[in-house]
Amino acid sequence: MKSLLPGDALLIVDVQNDFVANGALAVPGGREVIPVLRRYLALFAEHGLPVFATRDWHPPDHCSFHTQGGPWPPHCVAHTPGAQFPDDLRLPPSVMVISKGADPAREAYSGFQGTSLHERLRAARIGRLFIGGLATDYCVLETVRDARALGYEVFLLVDAIRPVNVLPDDGRRAEEAMVQAGAIPLCLERLAA
Template identity: 30%
Template sequence: MRPGHVDLRRPDVPPRAVTVGALPQDLTLDLTRTAVVVVDLQNDFCHPDGWLASIGVDVSGAGAPVAPLLETLPPLRAAGAGVVWLNWGNRPDRANLPPGVRHVYDPDGESTGIGDALPNGSAVLTEGSWSARLVDGLVPAPEDVVVSKYRMSGFPDTPLDSVLRRMRVDTLLFAGVNTDQCVLATLTDAAGLGYDVVLVEDLCATTSPQFCTDATLYNVRQVFGFTTTSAQLRAALAAS
């Protein structure tokens, strides 16, 4: 850019092709047009002092993706893939939450719902609170992008789609919790918007029964996209 002239061309990035073992077929991806979307690995969903645990949900397995994520994200970044951290972080005044969404998380109107205080004083799923913070051990890199969401899916009423298109991303690798809820809802919307979607099985977890994961994997492979594992991703990166 200079006075009297603006160059609107985007810089060309040399492709970085990698072939990954996946289901129902192996995949070849351009990692420079790929981003990892990490969904809701935050205290309210994963920590024993968080919201889900406070209402009696067993969250003991929700943090399982943390260790493989810490092993997988650095080589993906080094290969040119982007990373987007997508956490539920609602407005403190809850002004953008319709009654139906508030009801789901506080069905009797007298329980601890979105924006209410936990025993530790944190406001449930509220942007800027401990509740919405990533679990210990996960720290965004300077080049990563952080987006707040307000529904099961990360696309409605958020800048997620704009961010991904600015990154010139075509393929999304999905990680986070819960596999069958917020991860699946975001993946489904992404597929509908034209992104190629890949669920990374061991980078996801859920507090739901096993049959929910089984159904999610079946549907992702059958009608939305593909599934792979972090070990398959790392092996592909090492081979390339």
């Protein structure tokens, strides 16, 4: 793996309070990605490279909630503590936050769906995305798929993702699907070497 280059960006997907320990929709092991992502954040800061972070930013009546007939408990309701990034993630002040899932009638797993992410990446002349976060088998998967479809070179930060695993092996299957879509699996030791 070559070192980080101009045109690279770190994209952190949905690392929010409701998806980590004791959250409304906690991903098993979700908190484990935080110290790893902090090391990626330090590496990108050292190279003066941008950081983007997506977040679910749902209205209280979002279609994905059980109360509306959806598959999930209410989570990441806009302007609530559960929708916030964990304090110990320590996102830099320069982070570019992308909110998704704000339309009550539409699900949005991908950070590109109904957002300005693609336009903002293009404006910043980003060609390579290093993607980690939560959850492997939903928002990370769909964000990686869309990034590849839009022509980005994608590095999947396999040490900084965790799956929901509604069905056993969903996470493994999602990782395989991302690799088949052209994502390159990567861990910090290889990037920092």
